[in-house]
Structures are given as C-alpha cells and as structure tokens.
Amino acid sequence: MTYTQYVSRSKKKTIKIVPICFVENIITQMDRFNLNSQLEHLQSKYVGTGHADTNKFEWMVNQHRDSYASYIGHHALISYFSVAQNESIARVKFEFVEKMLQPCGMPVPRDE
C-alpha cells in the first residue's frame, strides 16, 4: 500500500461518521458499483476473464482457445505435436487455428 492510500484511508476513517445501518448498505453498493464497472472494462480488454455467472462451458472454451494460442506460440510444443501426429507443422498450426472457432462443440444453452 502506498503512502497516499494509507493517508486517505485514515482520513476516511476519521471523517465518515455514518449510522451503522447505512454503512453496510453503502459499502455493498459502492463495491458492486466498482466491481462491475471495472469488470466490464476488464472483460473488454481480456476476453478470458470470468465472473460469478461464468459457466463451465464458457470457462472451458476460453481455456481451449488460450491453450491453442499457446501451442501455436511456442514452437517447441507445436513441433512436438506435429511429430506425434505425423503432420507438417503448418498443418497442425492451421488445424489449431480452425479448432479455436468452436473448441468444445456447440454452446450450452444458458439457463437464466
């Protein structure tokens, strides 16, 4: 924690005198507000991030895509895979890219 944060915390602590019934309400409200606003931003930057309502399918899709991207990115890995499958490196790469489209098959309908 930085010095300024520390200072601002102490200020809040001394200044804010709010009835107890308010406190919880405010904090949760503020937290939700912050958390969600940041989350949206986060998700726009990093597709792979999740939230409390992420289901197994979505999570796995992200994992698979990340995995394929990683395989393609590490040359050692992709040459290993291509030897194992007896395919050319370029083909394996191409297949991985193709698979990123629907790595786990059809999406699961979300129950609301």
Add this chain to the structure above:
Amino acid sequence: MREVEIEKEEQRIKRKIEEKKREEQQKAKESSTTSIASTISTSTSLSSSSLSEKKRRWDMETPTIEDTKSSSEWSRTDDETSSVSKSRWDETPRTTDDEMDTPRKRSRWDVTPQVSTKKSRWDETPTHPTVQMGATPVGNLGLLTPTPGHLVPMTPEAQRWEKDLDARNRPLSDEELDAMFPPTGYKILEPPAGYVPIRTPARKLMATPTPMAADGFVMLEEDRNQTYDLPAEIPGVGNLPFFKQEDMQHFGKLLDDKDESELSVEELKERKIMRLLLKIKNGTPPMRKTALRQITDKARDFGAGPLFNQILPLLMSQNLEDQERHLLVKVIDRILYKLDALVRPYVHKILVVIEPLLIDEDYFARCEGREIISNLSKAAGLPTMIATMRPDIDHVDEYVRNTTARAFSVVASAHGIPALLPFLKAVCKSKKSWQARHTGIKIVQQIAILMGCAVLPHLKNLVEAIAHGLEDEQQKVRTITALAIAALAEAAAPYGIESFDSVLKPLWTGIRKHRGKGLAAFLKAIGYIIPLMDAEYANYYTKEVMIILIREFQSPDEEMKKIVLKVVKQCAATDGVQPQYIKEEILPEFFKNFWVRRMALDRRNYRQVVETTVELAQKVGVTEIVGRIVEDLKDESEPYRKMVMETVEKVVSQLGAADIDTRLEEVLIDGILYAFQEQTVEDIVMLNGFGTVVNALGLRVKPYLQQITSTILWRLNNKSAKVRQQAADLISRIAVVMKTCGEEKLMGHLGVVLYEYLGEEYPEVLGSILGGLKSIVNVIGMSSMTPPIKDLLPRLTPILKNRHEKVQESCIDLVGRIADRGAEFVSAREWMRICFELLDMLKAHKKGIRRATVNTFGYIAKAIGPQDVLATLLNNLKVQERQNRVCTTVAIAIVAETCAPFTVLPALMNEYRVPELNVQNGVLKSLSFLFEYIGEMGKDYIYAVTPLLEDALMDRDLVHRQTACTTVKHMSLGVFGLGCEDALLHLLNYVWPNIFETSPHVINAVMEAIEGLRVAIGPATVLQYTLQGLFHPARKVREIYWKIYNNLYIGAQDALIPYYPRIEDDERNNYERYELSMWL
C-alpha cells in the same frame, strides 16, 4: 460547582475583553474615517460603558477566589510572554532585545493560540493591522497559519463562520442578564447622559465586526430568527451537513410544514424535485449519489419544465459556490441525457442562463458552461439549436451577440464543423445587417480558439467563408475578420499556409489602407500567418510588413504597441529573416522606441519588450543586444534597470556568455553590481540576473569575485531584512563558481561570516543564511570547511526547534548533509541530541521536511550505529499522532536498510510483543517498508519474521492483517527465484482466509499479497487454491474467487495452460485437451 461558575465567569470576562479590544481597534479605524469630534464622543461613551459593566462583574460574589485566580492569570500574561519568548528564542541566542518585538509575536501565534496571550499583544500594538504587516513584510509568506492581522474572510464559507462567531459573541440581552445574576445586590446603572447609540448605517457597518470585503454598503440582517435559527433538519430530506442562509430563498418552501395530502400533484412534484436538488447540493456524498440517481431516473416523469424551472434559478443565484455549481451542472448533464428531445422547448431558457458562464472570469465556470451547451446541443439537435440562437445573431446588444458567438462555437465543436459550415457561410455573407456578419465571423474566431488544431481539415472552408470580410464596408467587420484569421492561423500553426492564400493579398494591401484599431488587427493576422510560411516567402513578406511596423513603433497606442512587439517577435523567429537585416533595419528603431524608461512602467509592455528582445537576440547574438542595453543597468530609473536585468538574464541563460568580450564583460559586471546595490525594492529578478551572469561567465568572473564578496558582506550587515536575505541567497547562487575560480579562502571567510549571522531573528533570512552555508559546505567539503563542522553543528541543533518552514527545511538539509558526509567530526552524543530534535520535525506539514528528516535518521544511524537511534524511534511509535508514527516507521526501515537489517530486526521484533495496537502496527509497517527497501536481501530474513507474520495474519485487528499482507507482498516480490517457496507457501495459507474481507483497504492488501505470492511461488499453486471456489454454490464466494482468478489470469495467462484441471467430455461437449496427452 462554584469552580464551574467561576470558570464560566472568567470565560465571559475574557470574551468581554476581546470585545473591548475589538472596539478599540474599531476606534482606531474610525478615527481615520470619521470626524474627530464624533470619535471623541463615541470613544468616551464606549469606554465608560464598558468600564461600568466591568465593574459590575468584578465585585461579584466570592471576590477573593475570583481575585486570586484572575490575578494569577492577569499578572502572569506579561511575564509569561517574556519567559515564553525567551525559551523559544534561545534557539537563536544572539537576538538583540530591541528587535525581538515582531518575530516573537509571530512565533507565539504558531505555538499558543490562546486568548490570554493575545491580549498583551493587542495592548502593545493598538494600531491598524496593516501597520503591523508593514513592520514585518516577509513574515507571513511561508506560514500556514495566517497572521490574525489580515483575517479578511474571502470565501462565503469564512464569512459565514465569522457571522456564526459574532452570533455567539453578540451582546447579552436583558433577559439573559436577568437570568444570570442573582436578583439582589445589584443595581442597574443608567447609561451616561451623553450616550447615543450609533444609528447611522455606515458607522454601524464599521462598528460591527462584519467582514470588510463586502462591496459597498450592505444593509445588515436584523431579523434574528432567520439568522440564528436555521433548521438542522429539513422535513423529508433528513440531516444535511449544512443549510445556508442563501438556501432559504430557494428551498424555503420545504419548511412551511404543509400537509402533503392537501397539495396538488404539481406541487408534490415540485417539492420532490426541490428535495432532491437540496440533497444533491448540500447532502453528504452517499445522499447526493442516490438523489442524483433518482432525479436522473425520473427525469422523464418529472418533465423538462418543472425540472428546469427550479434548476435554472438556482444556477443563476449569486452566491453559488464552485462545488455547488459543479453539482448542478452535473445534474443538468444527466437529465439532458435522459430528456433528450423533450428538452427542445426549453433550449432558449437554458441558454439564457448558461451563456453568461461562457465569459465568466473563472476558468472552470467557462468549462462547465461549455459542457452544458455541448450536451444541450447533442440532446436538442443542431436544427433546434440554430433555430433558437438565430435571432440573437443580430441582436442589438453586443453582449448578447458575443455570448451567442461563443455558444455557437461550442455547438460547432459538439456537432462538428462541417455540419455548421453552410449556416456559417450564409451568416457571414448576410446582407441584412452588419451585426450578423460580425457575429458570424466571430463564431469562426471562437471555433478556432476553442478547437485548436482540429480546425485544420476545414481550414480552407473557414477562411473562405470569412475572407470577404476583410473588404467589408463596416470597420468593425473588417477588424473582427482580421482577428478571426489570426486565430485560425494560430490554431493551425505550423500547417495550413495554403489555405490562407486567398487572404494574403487583402491583408497586405489592407495594412497600407488602415489606421488605428483596424491596422492593429491586420498586423496581428499577419504576425500569425508569417510563421506558417516557408523561409523565402517569410523573408519577402516580413520586409513588406516591416516598413509599416517600424512606422508604428512610434504609435502612442498601447494596444498597437503590444501587437507590434508581438509581430516583430513572430517575424524575427522565422527562418527566412536574416540576422543582417534585423541588425540593420530593425534594431536601431526598435531600441530607440521601445528601450525607454516609460515601457518599464506597464507590466504587460514590459513583458512583451523583454520577450521580443530575447527573440531578437536568438537571431543576432548576445553581444549585439547586451552591448546596447548594458549601459542602462546604471540608469536612474529602477523599473527600467530591472527590465534590462531581466533581459540580460534571459539572453545570457539561453545563449551563454561565450560571445561577450573582455570590455563588455567588465561593463556588464560593473552594471550588475551597480544595479544590485542600488535596488530599493529587493527583487528576485536582480538576484536571478546576478546569479545567471556569474554562472555563465564561470572562470572569467575571478577578477571580480573580491568585489562581489565585499558587496555581499556589506549587504549581509544591512539593517533591512530583505537585503540580508538577498545577500545570503546570492551566496548560494554563486558558490559553485567561486569554487571553480579557486577562491576557497574567500568562501571560508564567507562561511565564517554566515556562521556568525546564525543568530538572525527573521526566519526568512535565517533560512537563506542556512541555505548559503549549505551551498558552501557542499562545494568546499566537510574537512576544509570553516568554521569547522564540530563548531557548526552544535549551533544548528537549537535552530532545528524553529517552527518556520523555510528555516526547518534548510536546517534539516544542512544537518542531513553533514550527517551524510562528515558525521565523524561530531560526537555521538551530539548526534543523539539531534535525533531527539528530529522527532519533532516528523510533524512538519511539508513533505520535503519529513523526507529530509527520515533520511537524516538513516545517516545518523550509519554514523553512530543503529542501537540508540532505533531505541528513540521505537519509543516514538507509542505517540498518538498518525503522521508521526508513519514517518517513524519509514525512518526505522531506512535505518534498517542503511545499517543492515540484522542489526535492527531483533529489537524491532521484540517491540511487537508490546501489547499495544499502535506499536504493533508500527512494527508491521516498518517491516513492510523494510522488505520493500531491501529487496532480495530479504531472503535471509524471511524465516526469522515468519512466526511474527503468522501471528499478525491471525490477529483480530483488521489493520494487523492488512499491514501483514502488505509485508508479505513486498517480501515475496523481493525473494522471487531465491528458493524461499516453502516459507511463502506457509504464509499463503495464512493470507488466504482473508479473501472474504469486505473493507476495501484490507481486501486490496490481501489481493496484492496474493499477486506477490503468485509471482514468487508460481501461478500453478495459486490456481489450485482458486479452483476450489470458482463454482461454489454461494455467489459471494464465487465473486471473490473469480476476482482472484481474473488477476491470476491477467498476470500469468500463458503459464496457466499446463495447469488447468482435466475435465472429462460429456455427451454434448468435448472438454478434454487431448493434445496434452500426446506421448512420443
């Protein structure tokens, strides 16, 4: 009981005395304003009445006790002050007694803001406060607490506060007096026969201590009900932090206690809006937030009419503070967004209120005005805006046209220039009236000013739209067109010269045709266009315009002078203009007309002349310019000398002094010395000039150093504080050069002299003297310093007690320097003494002082070993004041860093056993800083502190856990890759349960600790912890686990790939990452 009564009585008497003092002061003031006769009558009546009153109080019941008590207080004041002053001023023991007067007063104000001590002060100087100001002209500059002499409340806030104070100190009414005194034993005296209460309002204004800042005559509020009984709570709104007198006007309706059921729907709506607005304006942040959301959500239900009917008058009210205005602007912003097209009927109404904001003197008011109009035009659409503002374009009133033009430029920036362009073209060509054309062209000018380089894509169109205005039949239109072109060229610089092709000819022919204001505008346009041209053209056009410029050099018109100077500056700066040409054609006339004494008198002319001359010097070189003006350093007019000095300073600092030959150098130094010695008003300009020139000349200044030094010594002895201060400042400016010239002996002499002046009583001067000493010590080194360090430092120790910021800062800098470089010259005992003094400095308001102090602790600890210093610091953790503790923890960490952690850690960890919250937290915090500073050195200490951190992470106190988490973060980041994973994993197990904390600071610290651990022990481990809760049935648990997961994912996306759990396929989807099972 009795004591309480006595105390009350004493309080009242003190108050009475204060009142009397105020009256006396008033009297002094009045004597200057009113006639002598009336003064005599009022003063006698005032004093007699107060005397009689006082008498009545003094022979009250139990006179003996009263007497002893009061006498002790009363008689004490005088000796007390003297004793106080003595003790405070033994830090500077060489003070001469006769001059102790003023500074003592000031320091007393810093230390004991008591009523009783104030008394003697006022008795000493019963004059008008400004007189006292004059006596100590420097005193107030750096102080945080303003001297009471000039307590003129500037803000409405302060005025209100003062009013409040007056309310409590108002004269007691008869009823109150009756209630206070016993019924018998008292006699109510008649007022003296000659006494007439003041009736005339003007005098009354003088008599009541209301702020004098009010402009002109103000009728004072007589209705006490309104003044003193403002409601604390508004029905339906709840507790507001404040409710001001001014709010009554707008929100008074809320207080009339009507039955809500009897009101009509409209009235109810009105009240609802009013309440929300009041909450937004005066409420606490949470209140404001909810109210703002409500008013936004319901904006369409309320309707535009009722909303704006209330917001607009509120926004127009006179005494709106910046913050309140900002909030209301925010409200309008939000509801505009919601209302959208519904706002159309009210556009004009809103504009009428908002447009004046566009020409407000306050920058932020202008910004907010722009913001509203921009949003408004987005909500209402361009056609509505044009339709609404069109009638104002040729309004008879110039003011309206001006604001309309500005508003239109905002609309243009909101909707884009192309959308507005057809309209603009039409307006600029209007045949109906010249006012319309004028406004149209002004819109273009404002667009250029507002949007800057964003006009570039449309530059050609804009220029063409207004070009014909240069030959308009109306003088005003021609002028504004030239100004608009100037603004466009300024905005477009350095591009877009091709767009101006069409206006070049009319401009250049125009300057031959016009005179006066029109010519000034044309010249301005040319001045801005020339820098856009390439070298060849610039040269040609410059020569064309220069004839006119040189002719106008003689113009008596101030405005013209400024513009001419500006254009010369712009022309001189372009590449194409040859130095030869400037030397031959411009310089002679320029110096003849502008380097005259008269130009130095007006601030703006002065600046312009200096700037232009510096620009010319860039082209023609130092010698050419400095040679011409150097003689004027001995001019008899001081402002003129100052102007010369400033120019010399700027030219020399930009171009160096290599060009200056021996003769010029001689004359220059001579002139500077003359100008420096002859100042009557000590000015920073002279000081800077002196310093810059000496530094630029470097070694060449050696022959003059003797003379300079004797000047400094002479001035250090001067009676005026400012002169002494300036001389001391000069020493610090030229110390480096003196060293370069090998004048160590001279510097040693100066050092001794400065040392002797450490008894200086003016803090500003003392600060400068310390600064001078520091610069000397810096250049000649600790061992060859005279006076020797062992004599110097003991003299500095008492000065550390000084409360003045400048003194503190220079002193701590000097002490820190000595501690760093020459600690061995001073005994350990002296350093310990300094340590104790330093603790007080941690309280300083200025960050620089605190930082220097903390660093000094480090140096001292290095010099005398950490044990004693540490003991002092650890003791200081027990103090109440937070800032002090925080600084102490930093100091401990620094000591640990400089003296190796193993010398400090045992004592520090032992201190954690003290069962006191502050101390334990301080220890943890020190550890946190410590690990932050020592980085990878921390690997040797992790196992030692782990048990302590375990304990802290399990503590009941939130702050314990928070600080421990921060420590874990720093520690783990420091030891990444050094094989401490086992200890860190152990700590992670203690950190992890804290993830469910809700307090924002704690949860942040926990998250950061986990991040740090992720780095140190790898993401795989943390992922395994995280997987437990990602799909937990409880949402609260999932939320925080996903948050950790996201952090983890962002930090180590690629590294996680091999560690994701293996999920089996189901009937629908295949989740297996089969590639990972390939085996060769």
